[in-house]
Amino acid sequence: MTSNIAELLNAVTKYARELPIVELLEYMRTLLERWTKEKLLKAKGTFTYLGYKFNKELDDNRTLSHKLGVRASTDYVHTVLDGVRRYIVCLENKRCSCGQFQLDEITCPHALAALRHRDESFEEYCSPYYTRANLLRTYEIPVNPLPDESKWNVPQHISEEVVKPPTGGKRQPGRPQKERYKSYDEINPKKYKISCGNCGGEGHNKRSCKNAPKKK
Numbered sequence: 001m002t003s004n005i006a007e008l009l010n011a012v013t014k015y016a017r018e019l020p021i022v023e024l025l026e027y028m029r030t031l032l033e034r035w036t037k038e039k040l041l042k043a044k045g046t047f048t049y050l051g052y053k054f055n056k057e058l059d060d061n062r063t064l065s066h067k068l069g070v071r072a073s074t075d076y077v078h079t080v081l082d083g084v085r086r087y088i089v090c091l092e093n094k095r096c097s098c099g100q101f102q103l104d105e106i107t108c109p110h111a112l113a114a115l116r117h118r119d120e121s122f123e124e125y126c127s128p129y130y131t132r133a134n135l136l137r138t139y140e141i142p143v144n145p146l147p148d149e150s151k152w153n154v155p156q157h158i159s160e161e162v163v164k165p166p167t168g169g170k171r172q173p174g175r176p177q178k179e180r181y182k183s184y185d186e187i188n189p190k191k192y193k194i195s196c197g198n199c200g201g202e203g204h205n206k207r208s209c210k211n212a213p214k215k216k
Contacts, residue, residue, distance in 0.1 A: 012031065013031075037142075043135040043136050044136065050126060050132065051131070054130040058106060068082050069113075072118075075118075076091045076093075078117065080113050082110070089111050091111065096110050105130075106126050106127065107125050
């Protein structure tokens, strides 16, 4: 479990959080409206069984699978050989000893090699959530536009309600923090030294080396 999505939204809405509540909500609505439209157009422009992102991953795995050897144990259990390494693939349970097959729910290179050995297609072994059809259904519900404030039909008991600030906990002194606390590695990234293959000096490479032997 990671906080990547939360951090992404925090970064996108960093300055919008300074806006009044109505403008903030409108900013979030238009943001989701734009994202949904972009995702829908991308799904409509995809003509493969899987969505664009997942189809690309599948193509990469298929390229890697061509160098693998396969030895069948049963109809569904195969030993896949990658040099000196071996992996056990169970197509019936959609599992591979590499762990990628069951974690990503998309056929890994070893599973694709086993499927090619069986002369079988990959479709039923990938999660249905990755298919183009499901992506279209995901983004077909639009984020409806909001009419001008003068056209809003607000009930009287809502418009007359006075919203007061929260009375809970005491506010901490100083300005509220806008960014998350960064880890030590982010603040002090590792600096890798560049060394030259010709003279062994640091700070430059072969191409920029002044001591490189001249070609005759």
